[in-house]
Amino acid sequence: MSGDIATAMYYINRCSKCGSCREVCPVFSEMGGESWVARARVQLASAAIKGQINFSRRFMEIMDSCLLCMACVAHCPNSVRVDRLVLWARQEAVKRQGLSLIKKSILRNVLRYNHRLELLVRLLAAYRATGLRLSRKADLFPPVRVTPFRPHVKTLKKASLLVAYFTGCMTRYVYHQTGLAVLDVLSGNNVQVVLPEQFCCGMPALAAGDGQTVYELARRNVESIMKSGVDYIITDCATCGEMLKSYGELLGGDAAWDFSRRVQDISYFLAHTVDLRDPAGKLPLVVTYHDPCHLKRGQGVWSEPRKILATIPGLALKEMAESDRCCGSAGSFCLTHYELSMKILKRKVENIKATGAQTVVTGCPSCRLQIEYGLNQAGIFIPVVHTVELLSQVYSLTDSAAGITCS
Numbered sequence: 250m251s252g253d254i255a256t257a258m259y260y261i262n263r264c265s266k267c268g269s270c271r272e273v274c275p276v277f278s279e280m281g282g283e284s285w286v287a288r289a290r291v292q293l294a295s296a297a298i299k300g301q302i303n304f305s306r307r308f309m310e311i312m313d314s315c316l317l318c319m320a321c322v323a324h325c326p327n328s329v330r331v332d333r334l335v336l337w338a339r340q341e342a343v344k345r346q347g348l349s350l351i352k353k354s355i356l357r358n359v360l361r362y363n364h365r366l367e368l369l370v371r372l373l374a375a376y377r378a379t380g381l382r383l384s385r386k387a388d389l390f391p392p393v394r395v396t397p398f399r400p401h402v403k404t405l406k407k408a409s410l411l412v413a414y415f416t417g418c419m420t421r422y423v424y425h426q427t428g429l430a431v432l433d434v435l436s437g438n439n440v441q442v443v444l445p446e447q448f449c450c451g452m453p454a455l456a457a458g459d460g461q462t463v464y465e466l467a468r469r470n471v472e473s474i475m476k477s478g479v480d481y482i483i484t485d486c487a488t489c490g491e492m493l494k495s496y497g498e499l500l501g502g503d504a505a506w507d508f509s510r511r512v513q514d515i516s517y518f519l520a521h522t523v524d525l526r527d528p529a530g531k532l533p534l535v536v537t538y539h540d541p542c543h544l545k546r547g548q549g550v551w552s553e554p555r556k557i558l559a560t561i562p563g564l565a566l567k568e569m570a571e572s573d574r575c576c577g578s579a580g581s582f583c584l585t586h587y588e589l590s591m592k593i594l595k596r597k598v599e600n601i602k603a604t605g606a607q608t609v610v611t612g613c614p615s616c617r618l619q620i621e622y623g624l625n626q627a628g629i630f631i632p633v634v635h636t637v638e639l640l641s642q643v644y645s646l647t648d649s650a651a652g653i654t655c656s
């Protein structure tokens with residue numbers, strides 16, 4: 250996904266140095282100096298490839314301060330993939346200097362093995378249960394569950410489609426309610442779900458420049474999930490969805506390309522692939538929608554969640570300003586660049602507040618966690634939910650009235 254030197258040079262040569270990216274880069278708008286904008290990252294990557302500069306601490310500080318939000322890419326008149334150049338730089342740095350001990354331990358010794366990841370999650374749950382908070386950042390650690398999401402999946406008598414549900418780490422360990430909603434909505438639309446063994450999608454490793462781990466996780470996911478012979482692979486996580494769709498390009502080969510072509514975000518799947526059952530119940534609620542970067546710019550999915558919300562009787566969508574501006578989460582960025590991330594989040598919270606909405610809806614669990622944190626810090630106590638949770642909620646109103654049950 251991050252590409253080789255030839256691909257990097259292709260994008261570098263496309264940059265006309267026009268500076269349009271300054272208008273949209275959230276990091277530049279908070280930091281203010283030329284070093285922090287996409288254009289500078291392109292020029293730095295160019296100088297590094299030509300051997301004019303080395304992978305110094307300052308060079309990596311600039312490359313590591315990118316959110317990979319792709320706002321610059323969408324706005325660039327020359328379609329320069331700045332995100333790919335940044336990923337290339339991070340991967341090159343790891344090749345030359347290796348990973349730090351902590352990154353190496355987590356990415357190579359934990360993330361690749363589900364049982365070790367579960368153990369880490371249990372330790373995190375135990376830490377949270379003590380009520381101890383070593384820093385303000387501690388609340389940004391997800392409120393993890395002791396037991397991972399292992400639901401009973403209903404077998405349908407005559408399903409129209411068979412899908413594998415890729416839950417992603419956040420639904421598996423944090424937002425079980427999203428997982429249950431996905432299962433309810435899919436079975437309520439006559440779609441049979443299976444949950445084959447699956448591993449982290451690899452995005453944390455990709456963002457850290459650990460190409461080896463990304464490759465290994467992608468290979469294991471393709472091997473395990475393709476065995477289930479499903480029509481589609483569905484995910485509720487914007488970040489996982491974008492990553493899974495890149496496996497074909499990353500691994501090459503028929504199986505990986507076939508895998509990538511079958512991946513659909515849940516909102517895309519409901520809007521395009523199934524004949525979505527209209528809810529009959531009513532949900533009188535004013536909501537606003539936050540577009541995750543990896544869903545709108547990463548996968549071109551932005552009208553679909555709005556279409557789904559529009560099917561819910563009684564629900565009113567009040568659009569926030571800059572709904573597709575990054576919330577500042579960007580995986581572990583909110584922990585490694587806490588102050589900067591909070592400045593970016595503040596603008597998102599202000600935009601949400603201005604709508605007067607009763608609920609925030611989004612399609613990415615990482616954005617959800619970050620927005621929940623920002624709203625709590627600002628004393629705004631409104632729920633943040635996944636699109637599919639509202640659909641499940643309104644279905645359950647009708648189904649319970651009609652005596653229909655979904656497991």
Ligand code: SF4
Pocket residue numbers: 263264265266267268269270271287288291321324325326327328329331
């Ligand atoms: S990255 Fe795109 S928008 Fe930014 S300076 Fe280069 S050509 Fe212009």
Ligand code: SF4
Pocket residue numbers: 273274275276277286287290314315316317318319320321322331332
């Ligand atoms: S990806 Fe986002 S943070 Fe990175 S340079 Fe582009 S606009 Fe800025």
